[in-house]
Structures are given as C-alpha cells and as structure tokens.
Amino acid sequence: MIMLFSMDEKTDAETDDDGLAEVVTLGRDNPLRLDSGKVIGPFEVAYKCWGKLNRDRSNVILVCHALTGDHYVRGINPITGKRGWWENMVGGGKPVDTDIYYVICINVLGSCAGTTGPASPNPETGKAYGLDFPVITIGDMVRTQAMLLDHLGIETLFSVIGGSMGGMQALQWAVDYPDRVRTAIAIATTWRHSAQNIAFHEVGRQAIMADANWNHGRYLDHKERPHAGLAVARMAAHITYMSESGLTSRFGRSLQDRDRLAFGFDADFQIESYLRHQGISFVDRFDANSYLYITRAMDYYDLSAPHDGVLAKAFQGTKTRFCVVSFTSDWLYTTDESRHMVRSLNAASARVSFADIDMDKGHDSFLLEGGEMDGVVRGFLNSEADVMAEELS
Amino acid sequence: MIMLFSMDEKTDAETDDDGLAEVVTLGRDNPLRLDSGKVIGPFEVAYKCWGKLNRDRSNVILVCHALTGDHYVRGINPITGKRGWWENMVGGGKPVDTDIYYVICINVLGSCAGTTGPASPNPETGKAYGLDFPVITIGDMVRTQAMLLDHLGIETLFSVIGGSMGGMQALQWAVDYPDRVRTAIAIATTWRHSAQNIAFHEVGRQAIMADANWNHGRYLDHKERPHAGLAVARMAAHITYMSESGLTSRFGRSLQDRDRLAFGFDADFQIESYLRHQGISFVDRFDANSYLYITRAMDYYDLSAPHDGVLAKAFQGTKTRFCVVSFTSDWLYTTDESRHMVRSLNAASARVSFADIDMDKGHDSFLLEGGEMDGVVRGFLNSEADVMAEELS
Numbered sequence: 001m002i003m004l005f006s007m008d009e010k011t012d013a014e015t016d017d018d019g020l021a022e023v024v025t026l027g028r029d030n031p032l033r034l035d036s037g038k039v040i041g042p043f044e045v046a047y048k049c050w051g052k053l054n055r056d057r058s059n060v061i062l063v064c065h066a067l068t069g070d071h072y073v074r075g076i077n078p079i080t081g082k083r084g085w086w087e088n089m090v091g092g093g094k095p096v097d098t099d100i101y102y103v104i105c106i107n108v109l110g111s112c113a114g115t116t117g118p119a120s121p122n123p124e125t126g127k128a129y130g131l132d133f134p135v136i137t138i139g140d141m142v143r144t145q146a147m148l149l150d151h152l153g154i155e156t157l158f159s160v161i162g163g164s165m166g167g168m169q170a171l172q173w174a175v176d177y178p179d180r181v182r183t184a185i186a187i188a189t190t191w192r193h194s195a196q197n198i199a200f201h202e203v204g205r206q207a208i209m210a211d212a213n214w215n216h217g218r219y220l221d222h223k224e225r226p227h228a229g230l231a232v233a234r235m236a237a238h239i240t241y242m243s244e245s246g247l248t249s250r251f252g253r254s255l256q257d258r259d260r261l262a263f264g265f266d267a268d269f270q271i272e273s274y275l276r277h278q279g280i281s282f283v284d285r286f287d288a289n290s291y292l293y294i295t296r297a298m299d300y301y302d303l304s305a306p307h308d309g310v311l312a313k314a315f316q317g318t319k320t321r322f323c324v325v326s327f328t329s330d331w332l333y334t335t336d337e338s339r340h341m342v343r344s345l346n347a348a349s350a351r352v353s354f355a356d357i358d359m360d361k362g363h364d365s366f367l368l369e370g371g372e373m374d375g376v377v378r379g380f381l382n383s384e385a386d387v388m389a390e391e392l393s
Numbered sequence: 394m395i396m397l398f399s400m401d402e403k404t405d406a407e408t409d410d411d412g413l414a415e416v417v418t419l420g421r422d423n424p425l426r427l428d429s430g431k432v433i434g435p436f437e438v439a440y441k442c443w444g445k446l447n448r449d450r451s452n453v454i455l456v457c458h459a460l461t462g463d464h465y466v467r468g469i470n471p472i473t474g475k476r477g478w479w480e481n482m483v484g485g486g487k488p489v490d491t492d493i494y495y496v497i498c499i500n501v502l503g504s505c506a507g508t509t510g511p512a513s514p515n516p517e518t519g520k521a522y523g524l525d526f527p528v529i530t531i532g533d534m535v536r537t538q539a540m541l542l543d544h545l546g547i548e549t550l551f552s553v554i555g556g557s558m559g560g561m562q563a564l565q566w567a568v569d570y571p572d573r574v575r576t577a578i579a580i581a582t583t584w585r586h587s588a589q590n591i592a593f594h595e596v597g598r599q600a601i602m603a604d605a606n607w608n609h610g611r612y613l614d615h616k617e618r619p620h621a622g623l624a625v626a627r628m629a630a631h632i633t634y635m636s637e638s639g640l641t642s643r644f645g646r647s648l649q650d651r652d653r654l655a656f657g658f659d660a661d662f663q664i665e666s667y668l669r670h671q672g673i674s675f676v677d678r679f680d681a682n683s684y685l686y687i688t689r690a691m692d693y694y695d696l697s698a699p700h701d702g703v704l705a706k707a708f709q710g711t712k713t714r715f716c717v718v719s720f721t722s723d724w725l726y727t728t729d730e731s732r733h734m735v736r737s738l739n740a741a742s743a744r745v746s747f748a749d750i751d752m753d754k755g756h757d758s759f760l761l762e763g764g765e766m767d768g769v770v771r772g773f774l775n776s777e778a779d780v781m782a783e784e785l786s
Binding site: 035037038131135192193196202203205207211212228229231232235236239244248250251252253261263265267268269271272275292296305331 | 635692698
C-alpha cells in the first residue's frame with residue numbers, strides 16, 4: 001500500500017545522490033524586466049543537476065518544482081534533513097532517468113531555498129527585501145530559468161516536467177519558448193487559477209498578514225516570525241492537497257492517543273493532530289513572505305489571458321509534444337481542467353498524450369511513488385527519445 | 394436569476410414580522426447534565442416564535458439554525474440590522490406557513506445571540522465564561538431546546554426542520570426524542586462530521602487561537618478582540634459553503650475595480666474582495682469563542698457512534714417520518730452522504746422522502762429562495778398534515 005504523506009523520512013530512497021548543487025548570480029549586467037514592469041538584478045539562482053550533459057546538449061530535462069518545493073529533487077535536502085521530493089521520479093533507472101538525461105531543477109524566483117526572494121538581501125539597502133521584492137509571475141520564474149540555461153550554454157530542453165505549480169511552469173515554457181522545448185509534461189495542474197484556487201490562497205495570505213509578528217513583511221528585522229499565521233496558511237492549503245475519500249480512509253474520525261472525546265480544544269482527532277503537524281513543521285523550512293509572493297504568482301497565472309481567454313491560441317503553431325496527467329481525486333486542479341487543456345492543445349493541432357490516473361490520494365498524488373504516473377512519464381519520454389534517435393539516424 | 398450571497402440586505406422580504414422574541418432562564422433548579430459530564434445552570438435561552446399555538450398544541454414546528462445563525466429567522470435582526478436568514482422558508486403562506494403552524498426557533502447553547510455561551514457571564518465569577526464554558530455537543534443543544542419546550546408546555550413537534558447544523562439537530566431530535574417528533578426535515582446535512590469537515594473547522598479554530606488578541610479565550614477582559622483570526626476562520630469556512638462552479642460563474646478571474654493586475658497584495662480579484670468582506674463583516678456579529686465551541690460540537694457529532702458506526706441502528710423502531718434534502722453542488726455535506734442517511738433510514742424501516750436538488754450554488758443553496766427546496770418542504774409538510782387530519786377525523 002502506498003503511504004501518503006509519511007511524517008517520517010522516506011525509507012526506500014537510495015542513499016547515493018550524484019547531484020551537484022550550485023548557485024550563480026545572474027542579471028548583473030542585464031537586469032531582468034519582470035511582467036510587472038519592474039526590473040530585478042543582480043539576483044541569485046540556486047539549482048541542482050544530475051547525470052551527464054551529452055555532446056550535442058540534447059539530453060536536458062528541466063524539472064520544475066511546486067509552491068513549497070525546491071531544487072532538492074534527490075538526496076538529502078540540507079534545509080530539512082529529509083530526502084528529496086521526487087526521488088521516485090528522478091534518478092538512475094527512474095522514469096526521468098539520470099543515466100540517460102541531464103536533469104536540472106532550479107529553485108524558483110521568489111522562493112527561499114537559495115534563489116533570490118523576499119528574504120534575500122536587497123542590494124540597494126543591504127537588508128532583506130520584504131515587501132520591496134517585486135511581485136512576480138510564473139512567466140518571470142520561467143524567464144530566470146531560461147537565463148540560467150543560457151548561462152550554462154543549454155539551448156534546448158528535451159523535456160520540461162512538473163506537477164502542480166511545476167506543471168504551470170512546464171506549460172509556460174512551451175508557450176514562451178516554443179523553439180526551446182521539445183516535450184512538456186504537465187502533471188496535476190491547470191492553465192489558469194480559478195476563483196476557488198485564488199480563494200484558498202487568499203485565506204492563506206490573510207492568515208499570514210493577520211499575524212501580529214508579520215510586521216508588514218519586515219519580520220526579519222525583529223526577533224519573532226509570523227509562524228502562527230504561516231502554519232494556518234499551510235493547514236488550509238494542505239486540505240486542498242488531499243481528497244475527501246483519502247482523508248476518510250486514512251483518518252476518518254479516529255482519535256489521537258485517546259479512547260474517548262476529551263471535551264476540549266486539544267487535538268482529539270488524528271486529522272487535527274496531523275494538520276497541526278503539517279503547519280508546525282512547515283514554518284521551519286519556509287519563509288512567510290515567499291509564501292505570499294509565490295501564491296500571488298500562481299493566482300496571476302492564466303495562459304489564456306493574452307488570447308481573449310482562448311487557451312488554444314496560446315499553443316497555436318507549437319511543435320512541442322505534450323503529456324498531460326491528471327488524477328481522478330484531485331479537486332484542486334481537476335481532471336476536467338486537464339481535459340480542457342487537452343482539447344485546447346488538440347484545437348491548436350498540437351501532439352498531446354493524456355492520462356487520467358485513478359488514485360484516491362488527491363492533488364498530492366503526483367508526489368507519490370508506485371503509481372501509474374511513473375509508467376506514463378517513462379513511456380512518453382522513451383517514445384520521444386525513439387523519435388529523436390530516428391531523426392538523427 | 395437567483396442572487397447568491399448578496400452583500401446588500403434582502404430586498405424582496407416582507408416588512409411585517411409577527412414574531413415574538415423572548416429570553417427565559419432554565420436549569421435554575423435542575424441544572425443540565427451535558428454529554429461531557431459537566432453540568433450547566435442556570436442558563437438563558439433566547440428564542441423567537443411566530444403564528445398561533447393551536448388548542449391541542451399539535452401545530453408546532455421547530456426551526457433549527459446553522460453554525461453562525463440565530464433565532465432571527467424572520468424580520469429585522471437586531472444584531473445585524475438585516476433581514477432574517479430564512480424569510481423565504483418561514484412566514485405567512487411560505488412553505489413553513491406561520492398562518493398554519495406555530496413556529497419557534499431557539500438560539501443554540503454556546504452561541505452568542507441571547508442564549509448562554511462562552512461570552513455570557515459565568516454565575517460563579519460574574520465574568521465571561523471564556524474557556525471555562527463547558528464543551529457542548531449537538532445533543533446538548535437539543536436537550537436545552539427540549540427543556541424550553543417543556544417550559545412552554547409543548548410536548549410534541551409536528552416537525553423539526555433545519556439546514557446544515559440545523560439538520561444535524563433535526564436528526565438528533567428524532568434520535569433522542571422519538572416520541573416527540575412527528576416529522577424531521579434534514580437539509581444539506583450529514584449524520585457525522587467527516588475528516589475533511591473536521592479539518593476545515595480545525596483550520597478556523599487554529600486561526601482564532603493564533604490571534605495574539607485571543608488571549609487564551611479571555612479577550613473580553615481586554616480591549617482588543619481576535620478579529621483578524623476570526624475573519625480568517627470565516628473566510629476558510631465560506632469557501633466550503635460555495636461550489637467551484639458557482640464561484641467560477643459568479644466571480645471567475647474578474648478584477649475588482651481595476652482594469653489590470655496591480656502586482657501587489659491588495660484585493661486584485663473580485664473573489665478576494667468578496668471573501669475579505671465576508672470575514673470583516675462576520676466579526677461584528679459573532680463571538681470568537683462561540684465559533685470555537687460550536688465548530689467543536691459539530692466535529693463531535695456522529696449519530697452512528699453509539700451504534701458501532703451503524704447509522705440505521707440509531708433510527709431503529711422510529712415512527713418519525715423523515716425528509717432528506719441535498720444539493721448536487723454541495724461538497725461540504727454531499728449528496729452521497731444524504732444517500733447514506735436515506736439508505737440507513739430505509740434499513741431501519743423508517744418512512745423517508747429524499748430530494749437531491751440540482752443547484753450549482755453549493756452548500757448555502759439551502760438559504761436561497763426560489764428553488765425547488767421550497768416545494769419539497771411544502772409538499773412534505775402538507776402531506777403529513779393530511780395524514781394527521783385523517784387520524785383526527
């Protein structure tokens with residue numbers, strides 16, 4: 001049986017990790033113009049890579065991480081001390097096979113695991129940006145990734161793959177850099193944030209900003225952090241990552257370390273204890289302002305907006321081959337939304353594969369191992385590798 | 394078109410209101426023993442009633458309110474200055490017809506609209522109870538209602554009706570007082586809180602308790618109230634009251650008073666502005682500790698718990714006739730859950746009518762007027778009135 005959201009470290013992960021973690025400074029001479037119109041630079045970009053770049057640099061796969069993720073896809077994450085978030089997907093012999101591909105994952109702009117974000121020092125003041133950090137978009141994240149690939153001399157991507165916000169980036173890559181993306185794999189994601197998606201994020205932001213320790217974003221100048229608000233934000237979001245049936249089968253109404261109701265406000269139920277743990281453990285690894293900025297970027301995301309709301313127009317003329325994966329129990333980014341993307345890609349005459357995977361673990365199914373998703377990704381990449389081999393032969 | 398959650402006062406309501414609001418003190422001589430084992434008394438119970446009690450006292454309908462509701466079903470609510478919450482359902486010529494029935498609604502124990510709750514003075518100290526108020530259950534709420542009916546000399550209920558937590562009370566009445574309940578109408582409700590239901594409530598409670606002004610529940614001794622936390626709790630809950638499709642059709646990604654994204658953390662989107670309004674306006678009318686206590690009562694609610702999880706056993710031998718109403722877009726208490734209740738009632742050989750109403754407005758559909766629900770309730774009550782008339786003839 002698949003264990004969902006194990007509170008312990010992954011036990012089945014490999015102990016080796018051939019990855020290299022790097023941080024480079026970009027935008028020193030050419031600052032990046034953001035979608036907001038503001039410019040940023042210089043800024044740092046943290047990334048990690050595995051495998052070997054082949055001679056014609058045609059074997060690069062860019063892995064894009066989700067809202068609270070980072071570039072520690074494999075190996076021990078130095079921030080959390082835990083194993084990487086996608087070891088089941090990326091590695092030697094894994095679906096994204098580091099024996100074949102040169103795999104790179106980049107911490108997104110605005111985050112807090114090495115790439116510049118609101119907790120980083122503002123070059124103009126020497127103090128943390130806080131709310132002086134510019135509001136960013138998924139497009140801005142992708143632009144910084146393209147700058148890094150330019151810096152590394154990598155022109156094209158064999159594939160760009162991601163789940164949730166990572167899938168948004170994969171689609172944005174295909175739209176913004178159609179000539180650089182051979183294939184794009186978008187898992188458990190959407191083409192635009194819905195009103196309900198925005199609503200849940202707004203609750204999280206309000207929880208953070210309601211925390212007296214948030215101090216209008218200047219908490220790093222003080223002793224206290226807005227941990228309580230950030231924990232509430234994480235708890236609210238976490239519910240959306242799990243399915244109702246998954247919660248019922250895992251927790252139901254089981255009590256936590258007691259035989260009967262305690263008639264108080266401690267965590268009587270296991271689900272309460274679990275959620276509290278999710279909130280409390282999150283604040284040690286994530287910056288509250290980064291949470292504001294990245295959720296904002298996701299809310300702003302709408303690939304159809306520049307095309308009068310017609311998503312197909314965003315992909316018109318694309319040569320990229322797409323793989324769309326959804327999960328039946330994902331109510332955050334639903335199967336219906338993936339179907340709309342597939343229909344739009346069809347309307348744009350794009351090549352697209354679609355898998356709707358029957359799992360009851362909700363949105364976070366994309367992080368779990370042992371599922372049908374591994375085979376879908378492996379098969380999709382292998383078939384495109386065959387196509388490329390034929391082209392070269 | 395039905396307007397959902399109008400921010401304005403209802404405009405189509407009648408201006409007359411023949412109701413009488415009363416407050417009585419109960420439990421002075423016989424304190425109430427609660428499910429927790431604690432006792433409470435004396436305590437006050439606020440209620441309102443409409444229509445005329447007939448000679449044999451057989452025309453009483455008890456209306457039960459939801460989590461944040463009160464006994465102001467009709468007429469101007471003196472706390473909010475707005476019209477009552479169920480004027481479309483209750484009144485002269487309405488489905489719950491005050492020309493025929495004597496209708497009573499009682500503010501639940503633990504609430505804050507007149508009935509004793511955590512903001513009320515503790516007789517032992519003279520100060521507000523705060524967290525010294527005992528944790529209560531849906532069963533306790535129903536027991537106080539039965540005490541009030543005893544006080545009023547009302548033995549039997551022609552019907553007990555409610556939506557959401559009101560429906561929980563209606564079912565609890567039928568279980569706990571089978572000889573006193575002729576019919577029970579349970580709308581948009583469930584027989585037990587699920588893990589997901591508990592999870593959303595726990596987020597709300599944590600948001601309140603994370604507010605520095607909450608002061609471990611003793612905020613009434615200080616100047617400030619935990620308004621920020623309570624507003625966040627309300628926002629999170631409010632999302633669960635609306636359907637994804639309802640949110641999309643009403644708000645979508647429409648911007649609030651602006652032509653383009655503002656690249657900041659103000660309310661860019663209408664859905665954000667709407668949610669913030671829901672949060673801010675809620676804190677003026679509701680007590681934060683009452684929110685803790687009533688959500689706790691709902692989480693503790695499980696009619697099947699005393700029967701090894703077999704709901705049918707709770708209704709075994711019942712003579713009450715039931716009407717169960719669900720809404721197709723309600724993802725808080727789903728149609729599937731109502732179906733389970735209907736199947737359990739069938740298994741208990743109870744008489745039950747079931748209507749699953751196709752509306753896209755989510756859980757709060759039960760508060761909206763003009764829907765199919767009105768006809769279902771009217772027809773159910775009329776048919777039972779015919780049965781009773783035959784019995785008497």
